[in-house]
Amino acid sequence: MTRFSTMIGLIAVAAAGVTPVLAQTVSDNEVPTTSLNIPGNVQLYGDQKANVYRPSATVNGEIITATDIEQRMALIRIANNNVELPPEEVARLRNQVFSNLIDEKLQIQAAKDAKIExxxxxxxxxYARLAARFKQTPDxxxxxxxxxxxxxxxVKQQIRGEFAWDRLMSRNIQSTTNVSTEEVEAVVKRMxxxxxxxxxxxxxxxxxxxxxxxxAIxxxxxxIIQALQAGGSFAAYxxxxxxxxxxxxxxxxxxxxxxxxxxxxAEAAVGMAPGQLVGPVEVPGGVSIILMIDRRQVLTADPRDAVLSLxxxxxxxxxxxxxxxATELAGKFAEATRSIAGCGAADEVAAxxxxxIVARDNIAMRGLPGPLQATLANMQIGQTTQPFGAAxxxxxxxxxxxxxxxxxxTAPDLQEIENRLLEEKVSKRAQRYLRDLRRDAVIEYS
Structure with missing residues (x-):
């Protein structure tokens, strides 16, 4: 159940089938219901300065430094092509990185307490695999x-934290989480x-x-949209x-x-194609940037469900x-590959x-980027796509x-449904586990 979601955006994970929870607003005349005894007309006393979060802390005795935070900030800049953000967004991002580092400390500590090494x-x-993604040696x-x-x-500390947390979750949560037949049948009925x-x-x-x-928002x-269009990771942002x-x-x-x-x-989604980004879209309480990851009709055959050999x-x-x-080389490459007449001739042209050249069978069209899906859907067997890539x-x-x-x-895939429900349950329990670690931690800000 390994989940590499490093800030450099080299490996990203998306939880399947997450129930949407959109931000909500409360009007001036409404009082939110909580389990806390808080008066409706709150008055604050004393000086707030004593509680200001500063860019360093000890978490159960282990130190997070300002250098740690800035090095993680640098990883985010690498992942997002060094696109400049407004100062207020940088400040908010730095606070989020600080929170992430605290959580990472707690996760590693919990794994260590459970004798996970x-x-x-x-x-x-x-780390070497990540370096290879940049076409570099580790050095x-x-x-x-x-x-x-x-x-x-x-980078290695984040890898270490992710491995430790995944193994802890696998031992303490995934192994004791089950999905009943009734739960699967309920999903099938809804479908x-x-x-x-x-x-x-x-x-x-x-x-x-x-x-x-x-x-300003x-x-x-x-x-943010400009950064995403320049190649930034949507999940990271x-x-x-x-x-x-x-x-x-x-x-x-x-x-x-x-x-x-x-x-x-909803109105924006109806007209969007897979891979398309729109925004900012006005929603209750603010604005949203929307990415169409995929779309389908429930239990209806779709040409994009085709399985390809490539x-x-x-x-x-x-x-x-x-x-x-790169543009010059791409032009020559395009001219040479355009003449390919069927897959049998591809090896000779590549040489x-x-x-x-690699051959792959059983490729789900839906698993490919949106633009390639659209291209391949209209191609005849033996034809070649236009070139794609990056400098x-x-x-x-x-x-x-x-x-x-x-x-x-396609009939509902019972195993896929069970796996998705299991992942949802594990994710929720993992969040509660981390919340409990935060509640019990001794964190000193300096």
């Missing part, structure tokens, strides 16, 4: 991180009742606003900036129907390749270009070798 060889292996990655204001220690209705798999970044600051939302409770799962609302959404979001031809770019050079990574094309189309509506 993480082999450093595993940490180093994962080169060390220098790269240092040049950006972070460090290998910051059958909703057959043919549109469902949307959405991501949301919610920012609260008041009449006084609405203009909208401007901040637009800057949601975790750091969203004020909805779904921030902890990267803003993932799961599969929802229009009737479960605020009207403005060959991928890839040409790596040398380190330091400029956008101009002539000095490119890599920092290289360029590829896909050759369509086979396509198995869905013949009828």
């Amino acid at each position: 993480i082999d450093e060889n595993i940490v180093n292996e994962q 080169q990655f060390n220098q790269y991180l240092a040049s950006k204001g972070s460090s290998s220690a910051a 059958n009742d909703a057959k043919g209705q549109d469902e949307f798999h959405l991501g949301e970044i919610y920012l609260s606003a008041t009449p006084d600051n609405a203009a 909208v401007e901040n939302a637009r800057k 949601a975790r750091q900036f969203s004020e909805a409770s779904t921030a902890v799962v990267g803003g993932d609302l799961g599969w929802v129907k229009a009737g479960q959404l605020p009207q403005s979001i 060959k991928q031809i890839s040409l790596d770019f040398a380190p330091g390749t400029t956008e101009a050079k 002539s270009l000095g490119a890599n 920092s990574e290289g360029i590829s094309v896909l050759v369509l070798c086979g396509r198995e189309m869905p013949q009828t509506a």
